[in-house]
Amino acid sequence: MKLLAPSILSADLANLSQQIQLVEKAGADWIHCDIMDGHFVTNITFGPVLVEAARRSTDLPLDVHLMIKNPDKFLEDFRKAGADSISVHFEEVIHLNRTINKIKELGAKAGVVINPSTPVSMVKDIAEYIDLLLIMTVNPGFGGQTFISNSERRISEAVKLRDDLKADFLIEVDGGVSKNTITKIKNAGCDVFVAGSSIFKAKDVSAATTELKKLIS
Numbered sequence: 072m073k074l075l076a077p078s079i080l081s082a083d084l085a086n087l088s089q090q091i092q093l094v095e096k097a098g099a100d101w102i103h104c105d106i107m108d109g110h111f112v113t114n115i116t117f118g119p120v121l122v123e124a125a126r127r128s129t130d131l132p133l134d135v136h137l138m139i140k141n142p143d144k145f146l147e148d149f150r151k152a153g154a155d156s157i158s159v160h161f162e163e164v165i166h167l168n169r170t171i172n173k174i175k176e177l178g179a180k181a182g183v184v185i186n187p188s189t190p191v192s193m194v195k196d197i198a199e200y201i202d203l204l205l206i207m208t209v210n211p212g213f214g215g216q217t218f219i220s221n222s223e224r225r226i227s228e229a230v231k232l233r234d235d236l237k238a239d240f241l242i243e244v245d246g247g248v249s250k251n252t253i254t255k256i257k258n259a260g261c262d263v264f265v266a267g268s269s270i271f272k273a274k275d276v277s278a279a280t281t282e283l284k285k286l287i288s
């Protein structure tokens with residue numbers, strides 16, 4: 072099954088509940104929450120309070136992506152706020168096995184994120200223990216960026232890694248996902264498609280969601 076995860080980074084936060092309900096009714100499977108702290112990336116977005124607000128707005132799984140320094144300090148906060156899955160960056164976490172285990176102990180699905188310049192092979196020794204591998208197809212920090220062209224190869228490499236290890240993690244893609252790129256991302260082997268600007272900046276949020284959902288079905 073292919074899953075669509077609209078990113079509320081691009082949503083109208085003054086009408087967050089309404090925006091979430093629009094995408095939910097149009098066929099969204101997850102709600103993606105991009106957390107940025109101004110340190111790991113230069114942008115600052117939001118924290119557990121907004122995740123909690125999203126939780127009150129929907130029963131869909133909340134997929135929380137931590138682009139922050141020292142994510143271990145905040146795992147419990149985001150889980151308590153309603154996160155169903157929590158993903159941390161390979162580039163930031165020193166004791167990755169410990170962090171993945173902690174996320175699972177909290178009752179959430181555990182994911183690892185890799186930046187565009189991080190080889191897929193770097194996650195080989197953690198891949199058997201994760202629920203999600205999130206491949207960044209733009210450099211993290213801001214919405215609305217252009218899809219990096221070699222990303223299809225990286226997605227295919229993740230599929231091969233999963234097959235070789237007989238692992239069962241989902242492959243998630245975040246960055247530049249739109250009606251112009253989503254088919255090639257699907258063909259490369261993506262399972263979960265994070266889309267922000269292409270949904271929430273569209274003239275018709277519901278129609279944009281429905282169109283992307285059809286393209287991955």
